[in-house]
Amino acid sequence: MTTLHTDNPRDNEILESLDDDQFKAASTIDGPVRIIAGAGAGKTRTITHRIAYACSIGAWNPAETLAVTFSVKAADEMKARLLRLGVDEAVQAATFHSAALSQVRSAWYELSDAPFPQIIDDARAVLSTALKRADATMDMDPMQMRDILSEISWMKVSLIAPDDYVRVCAALHRIPPANLDPEAMAAVTVAFEHEKSSRNQMDFNDILLIGCNIIERQPEIAEHIRSHARHVTVDEYQDVSPLQHRLLQLWMGEGRSICVVGDAAQTIYSFAGASSYYLRHFAEEFGPLSADVQLNTDYRSTPQIVNYANMVLSGSPENEMYLTLRSPRNGGKRVNTVVFPDDSSEVQAIAQRIMRMMRNGHDTASIAILTRVNAQQRAVCAALAERHIRYQVRTDSGWQSSQVHVPDVTGAERHDQSKVLENASKLVTVSTIHAAKGLEFAHVFIIGCSEGLIPFCSGEEESLEEERRLMYVGITRAEDVLTLSFARTARAGGYTERRPSRFLLRNR
Known part of the structure; x- marks a missing residue:
């Protein structure tokens, strides 16, 4: 049970500037919390004040606190706000990919003697070789190459294996890019992954997959990772992909100190695998919830x-x-x-x-x-x-x-x-x-x-x-x-x- 400095959380100066809905969200620091935050409703303000409040009263250890968002810029802004609120710099603010990369790097040399894979900056060269290996030798223009790479990424973040791709296309009436049929697209994907491995390279989504694999198969390393993620906050939760959601589940383990914030009306990356399903069904997965708050006051717009x-x-x-x-x-x-x-x-x-x-x-x-x-x-x-x-x-x-x-x-x-x-x-x-x-x-x-x-x-x-x-x-x-x-x-x-x-x- 959390012990507060006063009987009334309103007495804490970190919370005093919040409106009633923001205050309810920020002052509830035990158990799962969902915040549905509309445009201009002060979601970043709310979650940073929530983290600062929990750390200031000693309920959370900053070194065990992780805030996740979807861009480096947003993570840097969140970190800066937390520091201005007096939170110890040990608190982590990161993207899914940067948090996972740090975890994978720290575990890599305990598990492998091989050099750490290089992260691909431009995957077109790898894809070009993969197309030849898959006998998809038709000329591809840059737009078609981009579309193929996007489809490979969609498969990965959607947790769809190449062996299942044909069946998924049939079920979803999905048309592969670049005039490829589903069988050819699956073959290109396999060739792409083999070529990448032969070069000791990985893409950004591989970082998340490797992170999941390590936590699932290495209990001691998994416990060490979870020790730095006992209190997790996820911003833009409506944009979480199945792969990111799986990694989040593994970070949490049996823990329930999680807060998610998002807005189903701002789901605009479905084509890349994002889904508001996890936001909308959060209570079914993590309930009973300690708080389920809606922030619908738009302070930004007329x-x-x-x-x-x-x-x-x-x-x-x-x-x-x-x-x-x-x-x-x-x-x-x-x-x-x-x-x-x-x-x-x-x-x-x-x-x-x-x-x-x-x-x-x-x-x-x-x-x-x-x-x-x-x-x-x-x-x-x-x-x-x-x-x-x-x-x-x-x-x-x-x-x-x-x-x-x-x-x-x-x-x-x-x-x-x-x-x-x-x-x-x-x-x-x-x-x-x-x-x-x-x-x-x-x-x-x-x-x-x-x-x-x-x-x-x-x-x-x-x-x-x-x-x-x-x-x-x-x-x-x-x-x-x-x-x-x-x-x-x-x-x-x-x-x-x-x-x-x-x-x-x-x-x-």
Whole structure:
């Protein structure tokens, strides 16, 4: 039984700034806890204060405490927040892969005399050899190579062995990539794994598989690993794959000091094996729960933006599993929906709008243009560059920076651009919606809101639901102003007219 410094946890200054729901989650430190946290609801604040509180009263040993999230940046931010709250630096904040890599490295030389495998940076060379070994000798373009590697990754994180792949494809009506049939795809996978082993290499998902294997087969090492993970917190739990879930189960063993936080409405990586199933069924696996808390107050966005986000989800046949958000903010502008004649007009008008915003003193770092796919970004960047607006690009594979240099100008031109250049040190963000997850901006433009882009699918129910959640994630990146737009045709004078996205709604 945990002993508190006072009879009332509210007396602890670590918890005093939390709202009632956040407080309930953060002050419950015994047993399994689930936190369903909507966009902008302060989930990172809640879980870091929970960890800090448990450590401050001596209920948890920081060296036995592990916080897991899905990106290095998020892990670093969590660690920094914990240190600011006075938590001993022995507490671990890591991604699944970095935590597992540390565990595998420490155990490797106790178990093997072989050199530690090299982690692959670029798997295309390995795949190229594997294709030849599997007699899949047709020419593969870079896109097909990428799709094959993605399919191999999906199999691995979904815990599907090559021998089972044909059966799974038949059951799920799954079509392999690159015009391969299921048998050929399975053969390529086997060849890929053999080639990787012959080079003494492994990919990131191998780290998790090896970690699972060590814990399952080496009881003494397993106990040592578990001794550093007696109190586990998992962020973004809606994005856990079957492989990550298996590793988590092995970390926990018989332990039940686990807290998970997530939001089913923000599950946007199903194509990569992520599933909100484990979040939704957490009580069945780990129950009875000590606390099951919903954080539905969005402190980030205006009521108008929150209302729009709620309306997008309300059209879902699965809307009962999604939170309904509320905003405590006052005022705000209506969500703008703008129609343009063609793609060029759309990006040119948005770039011009940003130019006016900059002249009026808006911080360019607070502005984002969000796209559904990477290919849309080229025209956006060209329109910004024409106006000498500096920007950074966030694709689905990471950040790219672009510094746009302004040529020498004189007279009226110099005077006209001087206000713009006062903020050249700040960059407009151009990002896919996937890559913008976890970020927030005062002003957000979501372009290309037409059928075929948002949603970007052929109408299958599961894919459509993922697209709905993706639109929700894009909308909830906006703090103050949200503009949704689409172009009627691809180019001026085009005859094929697009239909507006089904997610464009009439404001209420």
